[in-house]
Amino acid sequence: MQKLTFNIRPLAEVLGANGLRGQGSLVDQIYGLLRKLIVNLSLPPESALVEQEVATVLKVSKTPVREALIRLSREGLVQVVPKSGSYVTAVSLDRYLEACFVRTQLEVGCVKRLAVQGVGRADQVRLKAILKEQEEALEQNNDV
Template identity: 45%
Template sequence: MPKLSSKAGLSPPSSPHSALIKQSYSVRDLVYDTLKQQILSLKLPPGTAISEKEIALDFQVSRTPVRESFVRLAQEGLLEVYPQRGTYVSLIQVDLVEEARFMREQLERAVIRLACSHFPAEQFTTLEQNLTQQQQCQHEPDDGRMFQLDEEFHSTLFAGCNKSKTWTVIEQMSVHLNRSRMLRLSSNHHWDHLIEQHRSMVQAIQQQNAEKAEHLMQEHLRQTVTDLAVLRSTYPSYFQ
């Protein structure tokens, strides 16, 4: 756990009163954002016990922003709070993984069909640059970076079709799915097939071949079902 100062990244406030407000808000978000990232990246694996006291000491902050962060993370399904027993990083819920995958499949098949009708040139450039970075990441494996590039690839498709708010909804629904995806990336660095699927999608969009693009997207997202079965067998303690 990183030891972060409660003043990390803050700019000088304009008044003592605003200093208290700004510092309180920033510290709360700093703790929340860092803990959420550590949970999603599996640096805090499913089932890990965490305590307000220890987190507050690690971050060098009071327990109030930690408690508030715990509440937010519990509301998002990333923490489980058991009175008199403690707080734990939630196990990955298989039914929620499948529900998020189902939603993504339906929406992303529709979006990639839209992309085949019209897709801005600048977004094509973004996709090409993303593919180049994915290939570089394959040569020097970085699980977190690959996950980020994967997310950026798909979010660019939504942005290019003027559906960015739809992508935001997907993100909110995908915390359990994303942890299983991260687990897959970290347990197997053979990402060639993943990258090739992305490249084929871009080519189908360029060719305005909606049927092919939709089929590729469906195949791409249904791979999660196969991956999930393997992951549950390999890491049974991570799943509920």
């Protein structure tokens, strides 16, 4: 199994550049922030997520941080190791390539089905709007 390597920046540096947005519960905000940083690789695989450090940087108590980490572990994004700490789950290149293959097959299948069935005017407008959103996100480096 091949393994990807990443440059791991200090947690305070990554979190300090972002911060909470004030929407939803504190747990939801912390969860959303950490999830975004994991998905866009600002917190790469195997990064340590120290509860106290996250709490200090975000100026919150450890309890909502712990709850957010538990939610992330249920999704498989964080691995909680007893008496060691929490870490961003490692991703293997094989698993990544498999996920890309599955996504490609699903998307191609959907396009083929739409091509056979035909697309109505309302669906064309909606698809163009979605495409425009994706292009704007790409221009802004918003890959989440």
